[in-house]
Amino acid sequence: MRAVQFDRFGGPEVLTEVERPDPVPGDGEVLVEVEAAGVNFGDIKNVAGQYAPAETLPHVPGMEVVGRTADGTRVLGYLTSGGYASLAAVRARDLIEIPEEIGAGQAAALLVQGLTAWHLLRSAARVQPGEAVVVNAAAGGVGSLAIQLARHFGAGRVIATASTPDKRSLALDLGADSAVDGAADGYRERILDANHGRGVDVVLDAVGGEVFEQALGTLAHFGRLITYGASAGGPLPAVDPARLTMSNTVLGGLWLVPVLERSGAAGPPLRELLRLTVAQQLRPLVGGEYPLACAADAHRDLLDRRTAGKLVLRV
Structure with missing residues (x-):
């Protein structure tokens, strides 16, 4: 072969x-x-x-x-x-x-990207109807599906971040309510402004680095930051547990491989994704x-x- x-x-x-x-x-x-x-x-x-x-x-x-x-x-x-x-x-x-x-x-x-987006929203972040969801790297394979699924699952506001005007335009076309530059410098201010000055409920992040640190500062009380990658390179910043408790913040992560090893790929989430696509x-x-x-x-x-x-x- x-x-x-x-x-x-x-x-x-x-x-x-x-x-x-x-x-x-x-x-x-x-x-x-x-x-x-x-x-x-x-x-x-x-x-x-x-x-x-x-x-x-x-x-x-x-x-x-x-x-x-x-x-x-x-x-x-x-x-x-x-x-x-x-x-x-x-x-x-x-x-x-x-x-x-x-x-x-x-x-x-x-498969990998669709199921990652599904589990980020359903299993890890447990998004509830009406919540504000931020999708970093929104034009990528996972991000582009997460925007659509967040909307389908009832998110009240979907905010996308992406690196170029074309990618931000794509995110809006996919259903995001707002799309902003995903660079670390000024990230927190842009996200809060896109959510009318209020903290957000969920951030899905595969960038890491300083963006991860800035994203923590955008969360509302009981907000959830779910990390599933670090495309910026290097380790994730250290997080003081006291910082999490003071703002009732939940920090979580997702890696799809153990999920698939436990349950197999051809389960209900993938069938739902296929049904929605058809x-x-x-x-x-x-x-x-x-x-x-x-x-x-x-x-x-x-x-x-x-x-x-x-x-x-x-x-």
Whole structure:
């Protein structure tokens, strides 16, 4: 089979297209002929050596595949690695049948990024009707879906942050009530101004760094700041527990992998996301499609924030 792998840790330059033996499905696994593979920041971390141990090299990254099983059923599947390939062995519990009218990019967007957005709002932040929700990095794969889902779940006001005017315009088009610059300098003032001077109930943050620190200062009493990444780099700032207690602030986090390992991917949340997409109540964005051999280009564009929405590799 064709695959993209890395045999040393590093940046996009270490990704190469190779021929590898076809995978042999184990117990409870299904062989999928891959139509497209999703690209995620987690793949970039994998290539950089933050996930994959050295003894697994050479390694094929990729956590999402859209394709067909041997009987022709079109499926969406989650796997811990191995998605950047023409064939993938996927656990049956992590496969879900998808309708033909959903594009491969849209389907891939609903898996890691769609489920992350769903669990951020439902499981971690537990958003209630009427609450004010801030979505940082709102033009990204998770952010663009979180805006729409927050609105669907009854948020009273959705405030988006993004780095460019075009991305802020996109956030407004997706349903945000307000979109502001997401830079750390002046972040707190812009968020409070967008919420008419009041603190917000929820902030979803994948930026980290000084933005994380500023976001804490935007929360109303019993507000929740949920972190799920740190694209700004470096560790999250230390938080004094006394600061949390004085303002009744809840600080939480989300990493999707343990959720999927516990419950499997093909559960009620993913079925809800598929249903909303078919009903055109949810619009997953496809930011770019690349040939499998150009996986390095997809990683560079994602790192340089040149895209909005979901990136996929066409096999």
